[in-house]
Amino acid sequence: MSCHTVVAAPHHGEGGDTGGSSGPREAGPVLRVALAGNPNVGKTSLFNRLTGARQQVGNWPGKTVVRVEGLCQAGDTYIHVVDLPGTYSLSAYSMEEEVARDYIVSSEPDVVVAVVDATNLERNLYLVLQVLELTPRVVVALTMMDVARSEKLGVDVDLLGTLLGVPVVSVYPRDAKSLDHLKSVIVDVGTGREATHPFRVQYGPSAGGPADRELLEAQARYEAVATIARQVLHERPRHRLTQALDEIVLHRVFGLPILAVLAAALFFVTFNVSAPAVDLLNSLFGFWGTRLQAGVHWLGLPAWVGGFLANGMLGGVGSVLAFFPLMTVFFFLYAFLQDSGYLARAAFLTDRLLRAMGLGGRVFFSLLTGYGCNVPGVFATRIAGNEREREAAILVSPFVPCAARLGVMTFFTAAFFPGTRGALVLLGLLALDILVIAAAGVLLQRVWLRGEPAPFVLELPPYRWPEWQSLLTATWTQLSAFLEKAGTVIVAASAAVWLFTNIPYGVPVEHTVAGAVGRLLAPAGAVLGLNWQLMLALLVGVVAKETALSTLGVIFHAGSGAPLAGVLTHVISPLQAVTFLAVYMVYSPCVPTMTAMRRELGSWRWVVGGVALTLGMALATGLLVQAAGRLAGWGL
Amino acid sequence: MRKFAGGKRWRHRTLCDLRPGERGVVVAVRGQGPIRRRLLDMGMTPGTVVQVVRVAPLGDPVQVTCKGTALAIRRSEGEQVEIR
Structure with missing residues (x-):
């Protein structure tokens, strides 16, 4: 059949x-x-x-x-x-x-x-x-x-x-x-x-x-x-295994630490398992980019055509695909936790915390999804208990640093803070992000979205060993949400960014259109102690978060051959780097996420409000980090 | 069973008054609208035996067993379920 x-x-x-x-x-x-x-x-x-x-x-x-x-x-x-x-x-x-x-x-x-x-x-x-x-x-x-x-x-x-x-x-x-x-x-x-x-x-x-x-x-x-x-029925079901597991997993003292360990393991496994595939893809695209430029040169076409095709178009496709292994692993593990029955327990454990943030336990599912990619994260808010809770969940979802942002943040912290200090700075930023989500949630609850809290009656299903096919289907559903929304936008945007940073062609970046726009942003950056290059990276990052890093690459290291990490540490101070990351983590949803928010909220007005909220929170977070850094005796 | 709730008010014991491990029989579900309907649909009908299994680490919600399934219920909703 x-x-x-x-x-x-x-x-x-x-x-x-x-x-x-x-x-x-x-x-x-x-x-x-x-x-x-x-x-x-x-x-x-x-x-x-x-x-x-x-x-x-x-x-x-x-x-x-x-x-x-x-x-x-x-x-x-x-x-x-x-x-x-x-x-x-x-x-x-x-x-x-x-x-x-x-x-x-x-x-x-x-x-x-x-x-x-x-x-x-x-x-x-x-x-x-x-x-x-x-x-x-x-x-x-x-x-x-x-x-x-x-x-x-x-x-x-x-x-x-x-x-x-x-x-x-x-x-x-x-x-x-x-x-x-x-x-x-x-x-x-x-x-x-x-x-x-x-x-x-x-x-x-x-x-x-x-x-x-x-x-x-x-x-x-x-x-x-x-x-x-x-x-x-000849006998009532007992679900002995489930009861025994819940004794441990929902334990009054150990329940939350176990959740924290599982969440840490989720990210650790995601980044480590996908790393070889990401590296392979990056080097493949680098290799074919060089070949493409050589081919264009051989055909006698102008150099900018090769640059555009290799760095603009192919580079864009590459940056979409580079996230594929990462997101595949993340969403597969997420589906495993979901299908096994654990995520319902996570909602049970965190409901009180999330309610203090003006959200509810069910929102845990969508927030966690957002760490993979904000686009499926926005769609996952459909699980919320009622419309009010859902709107709040959608509006806070861009505050969750997605895999793309986590990748850039890992790169920066590793470059500026070698060894375990880097991991600590990253963890500190992620903890700060949770406070930002809480602040945004409370603000939304108090000011914007008043109303009845959603009922919370959630079944804690018996634990099950998930089926392969269900896991693969669920993973694919999330990936296709990213592909459909993000794929074309990112490729088009990375082509646009290439043009932006290469017109007129062959001059240093500060003399291009991008340089001019960057200098316009300089006064805004001065408030936070960020130079125009970093501000330009933030602006470009609105298109797709990972392009912030490639923009810095274009600005600082075009043609020099030195590793970007080394160049960055020379031109940016550690405090500037941390302030940049704090702003980068919180500010503006990317364009694909905005379109997803528009679809789920039903109007652009809501999206504009949501973006304004993220910008305000980003400014506050940046100032806070800068002030804390100064207090700690770091110079800018 | 009713218990003295301070002042001159008596109130019924509710699901939230049960300690972990304790059982009770549902007498009535108060309130109205979606929350009441949801509790009824999940099996909190009069005469049903419910057991509080445990309380979440932060004190809310509670886990109860009802009709053979484990349910997580917030205190605010559990207070709508009168118990004897």
Whole structure:
């Protein structure tokens, strides 16, 4: 059975489903199937297995909820699958619940597959009963059956099917046959070959208003769930391993230190594992750049053409690709922490701290993502509890130093402070950054975004060993967010920066357009004790943060052949370097991040406000660092 | 069970009054809107046994077990759940 992905234009405006129009070219019936289920039940992993690794990712019309769809085939029937957002309920109180409910009610999929974690029946069946109230054409896919078996949980699958009145299929991740079986059952139910007799919850008469109705419904559903669970489950799940691990990981004293160690390990492994690949890419691009210039010379074209192609265009592509290994490793490890269940614990541990910053525990996910790249970091704020929390999370996300900034900061601190002092200065700056995030969060909460705090009821799912395919898919999703937003912008920008620093061609940088602009910025720099070269690097860095370093390279070391680190230490004092890094770490989101913020916040006005906030904070941070340095007796 | 909360007010024991390891039975969920609905949807319905497992290192949120799942709940929300 072959599976592939639908490629269709993103959805704009229309609430319907485009499976039919954008679907397969060959003839054959198309069944529209929606996957519903709680978070953390292996729904996305099942979706990946059904539709293959590649999927079409878009947004639900008018919503900031991700919509993922794909196509697979069962015999000559095509199955168009929509992965509904993971929810615990369909009461339409959160945006995700609204999306899931609306899709089932108004788009009327042929079959709804309710994905159910066999080790967590009592919670999962609540949603299943709600789905059964909306549509009779339901197939229950039981996941985690292997875990259930290893925990010696007997689940009576046949009886569960009889009680629910719809087919129940066990799905094993490494068993293609169970997937084929699921698909054939989907086709049977979708085409009406198999009739269903869905279980309906009997609600008593409601005593009063909507609040009573809510209580009555929830209670009646959970009572029905308990009755079903008692019959099909032979033993209650215990999750012994999870309990034992949580004893350590969520320990009152050791919990936060363990989190700190894991976070440090995440960055250490990211930078060390990716270093050889980054070096290789850099030298490859350097090599081909020289070759390209030689080729251009051989063709008899003017020297500036070679310079533009090699340093402007190829260099730009190179600086995008140089971050690829780094971000791949980072997002892979992030996905591992996420899928294993640890990140929910991290949110539990840090909620209090983040709330003091005017944010909430869920924002931990998006902040951590931002350390890889701010663009997916902005998209990851979708996990926030409500709109207010989300807006705050988006506006603070540029304060998180991304991999590009961390790379430049590592380079600088190593050049100016050899040995362990460099690492200490870097750590100090990162600690300062957390204070900046806190200050910005509190400021936003007090001044800009008042309102109800988001509810925080978060499931701490049982620990699981993540599946490879899910990790790779998640990594790719984040990388493609960077590529789509950043890739073209950075290449175009690095070409523009080359022109900027080379017009007129062949003169020293201070006589070019860039030099003139740099001198315009000099008065602003004087406040912070930064020279015009550093100010120019900051300005160019707005395009893409890593270009700040290559700009300094162009300014200081064009053609000299000496290593940039050595040149910099001669023309910049250590205090200037640290002040520069403090400003660089905090100031302005890069252009790709601005476009991501625009997309998520809905208007440029918000983005302008956000940029102004970062500039103000950067100025304050820079002045603070400068004053502290002077007090400590460092001369400028 | 009710307990004296100072002044002339009596108030019900809530989820937040349970110490780690203690169990209680949900009597009612106060409040309204999204928070109440969410608590109900997560299984905090009257008659349900809940257990406080531990408190986060910084004192908030608390981890509770309800219907076989571990949930992290903030104190402000836990105070909406009356316990007997």
